[in-house]
Amino acid sequence: SMGNSDLELLRDVRKPEDLALVQKYYDAHSTLPPLLSPGLVAALPAALPAALPAARPVASLSAPAEYARPCYSYSAGSGFGSSSSSSSSFGSGSGSGYVDVAASDDIARHILTFAQNLSNQINSNYRKTTVFSPLSIMSALALLLLGAKGRSYTELVAVFGQSNMVKLHEQFGLMLQDVQQPTRQTTSPHRQLDAWHSNSIRRSLRTYPRNRNAPQEVHVANGLFLQYGYSLNPDYRQAIIQIYKSDLQTLDFQRSPAVAKYNINSWVEQHTKGKIENILTDDLPQDTRIIMANALYFKAMWEIDFIGGATKVEDFYPNGEGTQPVLPVEMMVGAGAFPYYEEPQLNCRIIGLPYHGNLTTMYVIQPMRSSVTELAQLQQRLNADAIEHMISQMGRRSIIIAFPKLHITESFKLHSLLERMGIGGIFNPVQSDLSLIGTNQPAAAAPAAATDRSQADGLASLRNLVAQRQAAMSIQGPTPPSDLIVSDILHKVDFVV
Structure with missing residues (x-):
């Protein structure tokens, strides 16, 4: 989930002037339900960074741009990261073309667990508001x-x-395709929604702006940029094209590194609608063989807009209300029936901010007595099962909500963070074995297009890769070292609320 942060904001929006403004807004929208027991959730969600060394033969890049122009209508979150709707499931078995119920739940749970583990690693070194996309990082790791x-x-x-x-690669590929569908009508027919959709006691009905029916935009792209003359394993090539819909480009890192860097930066910028620029800033080493890139773009309208004219600068208390320091932060105010739940065991609350169409939801988790210390302790206690349980218990409740305007841009490297999480072999020239990516056969004249073959060919290539891996395991004695190691995994996010 995206809801990890080092800074927390608590503001009492039940002041007379704010309640008067909310009531005025309600009077202008007579279809809205009356307020019941106004609650308060004011939180600063985010996530987390890192910093690390530079390059060697392979650089694996992950460039999500969770962006949406917001204030009152738009915002952003990360695919599965901010929406359990994406992680609840979809269809039938292997080769069916639908996301399998059990498999998708399991994959989504591991994405959430990975996000929690990564946030804990980052929080051990950083005391600031940061943001990352676990879905984007996991997409890059899947290609490795x-x-x-x-x-x-x-x-x-x-x-x-x-x-x-x-099954893992087939289902993850299908989930990535399904999450990009713009409307409920175009998603997998078996896709389930979170429990609060069905157990809600009331919904907010509102006269929406003219562009309210605009579908959400989710775009996930994978790209492989190969050194000219480097040969891909034909089964690896076919799998990344058919299963992960990857783009392939041949570049010359040795003779034209500046041109190669420009082409990769342009690819990332194009697939993030211009929100991620220059993910590559350093010069590329001439021994680079492959650069893997992943880009994620998200934009959607809120289901319940924040109130126009209610945004104003309020006091920000990182260490709890009434303490020092006090920082000025621009806050938005909204009112309506939001998904909400208070968890007594963890002494926290969770609110859902659905996007229009209810395909995606931003979930914000906040300690009941919020401060930097309380938040850090809560993050240590949270796990995938606890978050899924809280989401399953949510129901709509009439709430007045104060939420900060956010624009967070984060750029960091994952090398040392992943090593601390037990993923170090890919960075070590002695231990790395990525030998199923390349081949000793001559390179093809040009990369195959993503439409060259069918999904069935992609599944056949997956089976061939499994057989090649098993055959290598049966060989007695040392195996030849891989010609590839990962230099680093670069991650950059632009997040706007």
């Missing part, structure tokens, strides 16, 4: 897992928690 053997495979597969590699 696809070509991994030995220790590299063992460490990466533990992150995803599945032993059936064909």
Whole structure:
């Protein structure tokens, strides 16, 4: 979930002037339900960064741009990260073309667990508001897992928690396709919504702006940029094209590194609608063989808009209300029936801010007595099961909400963070084994287009990769070292609320 932060904001919006403004807004929208027991949730959600060394033969880049122009109508969150709707499930078995119910739940749970573990690692070193996209990072790791053997495979597969590699990659690829569908009518027919959709006692009905019916935009893109003359394993090539819909480009890192850097930065900028620029800033090493890039873009309208004219600067208390320091923060105010739940065991509350169409929801988790210390302790106690349980218990409740305007841009490297999480083999020239990615055969004249073959060919290539991995495991004695190691995984996010 996106709801990890080092700073927390608490503001009492039940002041007379604010209540009067809310009542005036209600009077102008007679279809709204009356307020019942006004609650308060004022939180600063975010997530987390890192910093690390530079390059070697392979750089794996993850460039999500969770962006949406907001204030009162738009905001952003990360695919599965901010919406359990995406992680609840969808269809039937392997090869069906629908996301499998059990498999999708398991993959989504591991994405949430990965996000929590990564946030804890980052929080151990950083005391600031930060943001990252676990879905985008996991997409990049999936491309590495696809070509991994030995220790590299063992460490990466533990992150995803599945032993059936064909089903894992097939289902994750289908989930990434499904989450990009713009409306409920175009998603998988078996996709389930969170429980609060069905157990809500009331809904906010409102006269929406003219563009209210605009569908949400979710775009996930994977790209592989190959050194000219470097040969991909044909099965790896086919799997990344058909299962993960990856773009392939051949570049010359040795003779034209500046041109290669420009092309990669342009690809990322294009797939994030211009929100992520220059993800590559350093010069590329001439021994670079492959650069993997992942881009994620999200934009949607709020289901319940924040109130126009109610935004104003309020006091911000990082260490709890009434303490020092006090910082000025621009706050938005909204009112309506929001998904909400208070968890007594964790002494926290969770509120859902649905986007129009209810395909995606931003979930914000806040300690009941909020401060930096309380928030850090809560983050240590949270896990995927606890978050899923809280979401399952949510119901709509009439609430007045104060929420900060946010624009967070984060850029960091994951090398040392992943090493501390037990994913170190891919960065080590002695231990790395990504030998299923490349081949000793001559390179093809040009990369195959994503439409060259069918999904069935992609599944056949997945099975072939599994067979190649198993055959390598049966060989007695040392295996030849891989010609690839990962230099780093770069991650950049632009997040606006």
